[in-house]
Amino acid sequence: MDLTSTATAVDFQSNIISENASVSVVVPFLDEIETLEKLYDRIYAVLAPMDRDWELIFVDDGSTDGGTDVAAALAKSKEHVRLVRFTRNFGKASALSAGIAQAQGDIIVTMDADLQDDPKEIPRFLERISENYDVVSGWKQTRHDPLGKTLPSRVFNRMTAKMFDIDIHDINCGFKAYTRRAAKRLNLYGELHRFTPALLHAVGFNCTEIVVEHHAREHGQSKYGMMRMVKGFLDLSTVKLLTRYQSRPLHFFAMIGLPLLLIGLSFIAYLSVLWLLGMGPIGTRPLLFIGILFTVTGTQILGVGLVAELLQASGLRERDKYVIDEVIES
Numbered sequence: 592m593d594l595t596s597t598a599t600a601v602d603f604q605s606n607i608i609s610e611n612a613s614v615s616v617v618v619p620f621l622d623e624i625e626t627l628e629k630l631y632d633r634i635y636a637v638l639a640p641m642d643r644d645w646e647l648i649f650v651d652d653g654s655t656d657g658g659t660d661v662a663a664a665l666a667k668s669k670e671h672v673r674l675v676r677f678t679r680n681f682g683k684a685s686a687l688s689a690g691i692a693q694a695q696g697d698i699i700v701t702m703d704a705d706l707q708d709d710p711k712e713i714p715r716f717l718e719r720i721s722e723n724y725d726v727v728s729g730w731k732q733t734r735h736d737p738l739g740k741t742l743p744s745r746v747f748n749r750m751t752a753k754m755f756d757i758d759i760h761d762i763n764c765g766f767k768a769y770t771r772r773a774a775k776r777l778n779l780y781g782e783l784h785r786f787t788p789a790l791l792h793a794v795g796f797n798c799t800e801i802v803v804e805h806h807a808r809e810h811g812q813s814k815y816g817m818m819r820m821v822k823g824f825l826d827l828s829t830v831k832l833l834t835r836y837q838s839r840p841l842h843f844f845a846m847i848g849l850p851l852l853l854i855g856l857s858f859i860a861y862l863s864v865l866w867l868l869g870m871g872p873i874g875t876r877p878l879l880f881i882g883i884l885f886t887v888t889g890t891q892i893l894g895v896g897l898v899a900e901l902l903q904a905s906g907l908r909e910r911d912k913y914v915i916d917e918v919i920e921s
Contacts, residue, residue: 608697608721608770613644615696616713619686620649620704624658631665631672633710638671641714647672649704650690653680683765684779691774699774701767708766712803716768725773725796728759728788729766729803754827755789755834759800762788766803782826793834840903844896852889858882 616634620627631647638645649662651674659676666674675689687701698720702708712729719727744763751762763785769777773796777787788798836843859882862873873879 611643612697614638614698614700615694616647616700617687617690617694618649618702618704619652619683619690620654620658621652621680622654622656622658623704624656624661626704626706627658627661630704630706637710637713645671646696648690648693649674650686651676652686653677684781684784687784688779691777697771699769699771701765703765707806709804709806715801719799719801720768720770723797724799725770726788726791726798727768728762728800729764730761730800731764731805732802734805751789751827754831755792757789757792757798759788759798786830789830790834838903840899841896844892848889848892848896851885855882855885855889859886
């Protein structure tokens with residue numbers, strides 16, 4: 592279905608969403624053959640009665656269980672459904688990025704394909720977006736997952752909210768709604784799909800959350816594992832660099848490198864004074880080797896920061912650092 596005529600035309604238009612704004616639902620999936628038809632039926636039951644254009648975009652992230660055939664059959668037989676198929680598994684961030692790129696709606700909703708997200712919540716997301724918000728994140732206040740998944744997730748969410756000064760309890764929830772201009776701003780790779788509210792909040796988009804119903808998994812297996820937590824904590828540093836230090840990376844590296852350099856130089860200076868005063872040899876003292884190590888390490892880290900500054904100056908355009916909300920003319 593062609594939604595181009597109703598989509599927001601340019602990024603800097605005022606964020607006013609009409610009551611009949613078109614909706615794109617983006618659903619990445621990987622080996623979810625049992626759930627795809629059920630999910631379509633539930634989304635259709637919610638969106639079909641509404642007085643608005645809508646589309647459902649399935650993104651096949653390299654499924655091997657036959658789910659591709661199910662989604663393809665839906666795309667061929669249902670006018671509202673499209674399928675984007677990857678050649679292999681590229682990860683959820685890539686799947687969401689591809690789906691958002693294909694989406695033509697004024698509002699873009701993302702959700703998982705495992706039926707743990709309930710499509711009946713979509714109208715509440717749309718209502719919240721209409722209150723002049725750019726991002727609405729779902730909050731799975733009551734979760735039906737094992738403690739080994741929920742406890743690390745809560746710690747992770749608390750750290751992320753504190754680090755990026757954003758009042759969202761469940762930043763990792765995949766059930767979200769975006770205005771078109773906010774979604775098109777995203778540049779997702781790695782595990783950055785988990786941080787979209789923080790990424791958009793950093794450039795001034797209005798973010799909020801709503802409590803959503805969360806169902807127990809009926810089919811398939813969770814893709815969650817301990818390596819995902821490790822990657823998530825590593826990506827916190829990436830997001831911090833992207834949101835606060837993208838245009839001045841040297842400041843980020845200087846926070847680490849400069850203290851090491853100063854401590855190393857102070858150790859060396861102290862030992863040099865002792866040597867000048869004739870207070871014995873210093874070549875065998877551990878403090879000398881520690882001072883040299885700190886000095887060299889600090890210098891290298893600062894050097895990395897300088898290289899990052901050069902790369903940033905050549906690759907990042909000034910207009911990529913901000914978002915224009917509105918242009919008013921007579």
